[in-house]
Amino acid sequence: MLHLRAVCPAERTEAALDVLRRHAGATHLVLLRGAAVEPPGDLVEADVAREATDEILAALCELGIDRDGGVTLEVIDTSLSDHADRAEEAAPGDGSDAIVWEELISRTGEESKPSWTFQAFLTIACLLAAVGIATDSPVTIVGAMVVGPEFGPLAAIAVGLVARRWDLVKRAAVALGIGFPVAMAVTAVFALAGAFTGLFDRAAVFGDQHQVDFIYDLSAYSLIVAMLAGAAGVLSLTSAKSAALVGVFISVTTVPAAGYAALASVLGEWDRAGKSLLQLLINLIGIVAAAALVLLIRRRGATDGVTTRPLSSG
Structure with missing residues (x-):
C-alpha cells in the first residue's frame, strides 16, 4: 500500500x-x-x-x-x-x-542529475578500478563496481525512452556524457603521477595480467551479461527489491572498463585502451536496451499510459 x-x-x-x-x-x-x-x-x-x-x-x-x-x-x-x-x-x-510510473520517473530523474556528488562517486570508482588493475586485485575491482553510480542515469535513459520523457533522457545522457570523461581524465592524471613516481610500472601492470583481463576481453558474454544486469536492475527498481541492485553493480564492466582505458592509454597500451572503451560502450548500450525492453513488456499490462509532464529544473 x-x-x-x-x-x-x-x-x-x-x-x-x-x-x-x-x-x-x-x-x-x-x-x-x-x-x-x-x-x-x-x-x-x-x-x-x-x-x-x-x-x-x-x-x-x-x-x-x-x-x-x-x-x-x-x-x-x-x-x-x-x-x-x-x-x-x-x-x-x-x-x-x-509499476508506479510517476514514482519511477521521479526516482530515476533524481538519480540522474549531473551533480557534484554523482561526479565524485564516479571518479572515486574509476580511481579504485585503476588501483585494482595496477595491483591485479579483483576485490578492489568489485569495490569500484559497487561504488560506481552509473546505473541511475542508465535506468533513467531506459525509463525516458519508454515513457517518451525526452527531458529525462537528456538529463541522464548529460550526466553520463560529462561524468565518464571527467572521471577518466582524473584517473589519467593519477596514472601519470603514478608512472612518474614509479608507482605504476608498465611491465608490472600489463606484462603478465592474470585476474583482471576480463575487463578488456571482448566476447559475446560482455553483451549478454550487460543485458541480464540491465533487466535485473530495472526489475529491482520497479519491484522495490533494492538488494538485487548490488548484484547488478558487480555484474557489469562499466567503471572498470573506464578505469582500464584511462590507465592503459597513459601507459601506452593503446590496443587494450581501445578494447576497454568498446567494452564500456557495449555495457552501456546493453544495459539500456535490456532495461527498456523489460519496461516495455511490463507496460503492456498497464491500464493507463505514462504522463508526459517535463521534469522541473531543480
Whole structure:
C-alpha cells in the first residue's frame, strides 16, 4: 500500500474525493477542509493499493491538482486494516508486479542529475578500478563496481525512452556524457603521477595480467551479461527489491572498463585502451536496451499510459 496526500484547490476537492471514492483500490479516505496554507486548499489523504496508484494519479492529474496543488506518495511499511486488505484484493493485478510510473520517473530523474556528488562517486570508482588493475586485485575491482553510480542515469535513459520523457533522457545522457570523461581524465592524471613516481610500472601492470583481463576481453558474454544486469536492475527498481541492485553493480564492466582505458592509454597500451572503451560502450548500450525492453513488456499490462509532464529544473 501507498499513502497518498493531495493538496486540492477547494473548488476541485469534491471531484478528487469522487475519484478516490469510486476506485476500489483506495481506502482510509480523510478530508481536512482548509488545512493547506501554501498552496491554499483542502488536504485529502488516502491509502491506495500499489496496482491502483497509476490510474488514480492519472485521474487526479486530469483535474489539474498536480499543477495547482500537489500530490505526494509514501510507502506504507505496515498496514493493519481489513479495509486495506479488501482494497488490495479489489485492485486489478498484483501489487508486487505493479509499476508506479510517476514514482519511477521521479526516482530515476533524481538519480540522474549531473551533480557534484554523482561526479565524485564516479571518479572515486574509476580511481579504485585503476588501483585494482595496477595491483591485479579483483576485490578492489568489485569495490569500484559497487561504488560506481552509473546505473541511475542508465535506468533513467531506459525509463525516458519508454515513457517518451525526452527531458529525462537528456538529463541522464548529460550526466553520463560529462561524468565518464571527467572521471577518466582524473584517473589519467593519477596514472601519470603514478608512472612518474614509479608507482605504476608498465611491465608490472600489463606484462603478465592474470585476474583482471576480463575487463578488456571482448566476447559475446560482455553483451549478454550487460543485458541480464540491465533487466535485473530495472526489475529491482520497479519491484522495490533494492538488494538485487548490488548484484547488478558487480555484474557489469562499466567503471572498470573506464578505469582500464584511462590507465592503459597513459601507459601506452593503446590496443587494450581501445578494447576497454568498446567494452564500456557495449555495457552501456546493453544495459539500456535490456532495461527498456523489460519496461516495455511490463507496460503492456498497464491500464493507463505514462504522463508526459517535463521534469522541473531543480
